[in-house]
Amino acid sequence: MRPRALSALALGLVLLVTGCGEAGKSPDKAAAPPSASAAPAPSPVTKPSPTRTPAKPKLRPLPKKLPAGLHRASGSNGVALTFDDGPDPRFTPQILAQLRAARVQATFCVVGKQAKRYPELVARIVREGHQLCNHSWHHDVNLGRRSAAEIRSDLQRTNEAIHAAAPKAPITWFRQPGGRWTAEEVTIARQMGLRPLHWSVDPQDWDHPPAKTIIKRVEGATRHGSVVLMHDAGGDRAQTMAACRHLIPDIKRRYGIALPR
Numbered sequence: 001m002r003p004r005a006l007s008a009l010a011l012g013l014v015l016l017v018t019g020c021g022e023a024g025k026s027p028d029k030a031a032a033p034p035s036a037s038a039a040p041a042p043s044p045v046t047k048p049s050p051t052r053t054p055a056k057p058k059l060r061p062l063p064k065k066l067p068a069g070l071h072r073a074s075g076s077n078g079v080a081l082t083f084d085d086g087p088d089p090r091f092t093p094q095i096l097a098q099l100r101a102a103r104v105q106a107t108f109c110v111v112g113k114q115a116k117r118y119p120e121l122v123a124r125i126v127r128e129g130h131q132l133c134n135h136s137w138h139h140d141v142n143l144g145r146r147s148a149a150e151i152r153s154d155l156q157r158t159n160e161a162i163h164a165a166a167p168k169a170p171i172t173w174f175r176q177p178g179g180r181w182t183a184e185e186v187t188i189a190r191q192m193g194l195r196p197l198h199w200s201v202d203p204q205d206w207d208h209p210p211a212k213t214i215i216k217r218v219e220g221a222t223r224h225g226s227v228v229l230m231h232d233a234g235g236d237r238a239q240t241m242a243a244c245r246h247l248i249p250d251i252k253r254r255y256g257i258a259l260p261r
């Protein structure tokens with residue numbers, strides 16, 4: 001393999017494995033709650049007492065490799081744009097206006113709580129021809145590791161919030177927050193009619209790099225059939241919005257923009 005091809009492959013691999021990375025974005029969600037185990041060790045004279053710490057739910061281990069069956073390509077020559085973690089009243093309307101100006105459609109991976117809070121934005125996403133993706137109720141990066149019943153009820157609750165805002169709108173996809181998928185979760189999502197949508201290009205815009213860095217990362221990794229992950233919520237997305245003003249027309253011209261299928 002030529003060195004250039006090799007470095008492109010290496011970059012691709014880095015982009016593939018780093019993922020949504022949102023675990024670092026919201027410490028309130030990702031960090032373990034303070035627990036009794038953080039307390040100082042008991043002194044030797046302390047008499048044994050029944051343990052009061054509530055049992056933590058057991059989480060199934062995260063697989064070392066992504067499970068089979070994830071959609072990581074658009075399914076056509078065009079590039080699929082996906083926007084995660086919204087809707088958000090500041091940024092979702094901006095990205096909708098950009099998409100409308102370019103006459104292209106994208107996929108919005110919405111968080112149930114946000115959908116409940118901003119139903120008019122969910123309705124607008126659907127009205128303007130975009131596709132919906134369930135992104136869990138409160139962006140639970142460990143959802144795939146929970147019990148089947150918990151996974152199912154989280155996805156169901158999120159679907160219901162979406163349908164309260166946009167009755168009968170198809171919810172085509174599910175995307176696990178942080179890309180921390182498990183095989184069990186993929187199976188459950190499929191049983192509920194939600195196809196598992198991963199990505200192939202991750203500019204890590206959640207980490208607030210400048211717009212020019214987001215542009216460079218996306219353009220360096222995008223090919224025909226790529227699925228690009230970006231965020232229209234979950235923090236200050238001004239740099240993503242600025243990057244998209246260049247990226248959307250440019251990707252449309254070079255590859256075409258298509259909904260994933």
Ligand SMILES: [Zn+2]
Nearest residue numbers: 020084085177
């Ligand atoms: Zn996310």
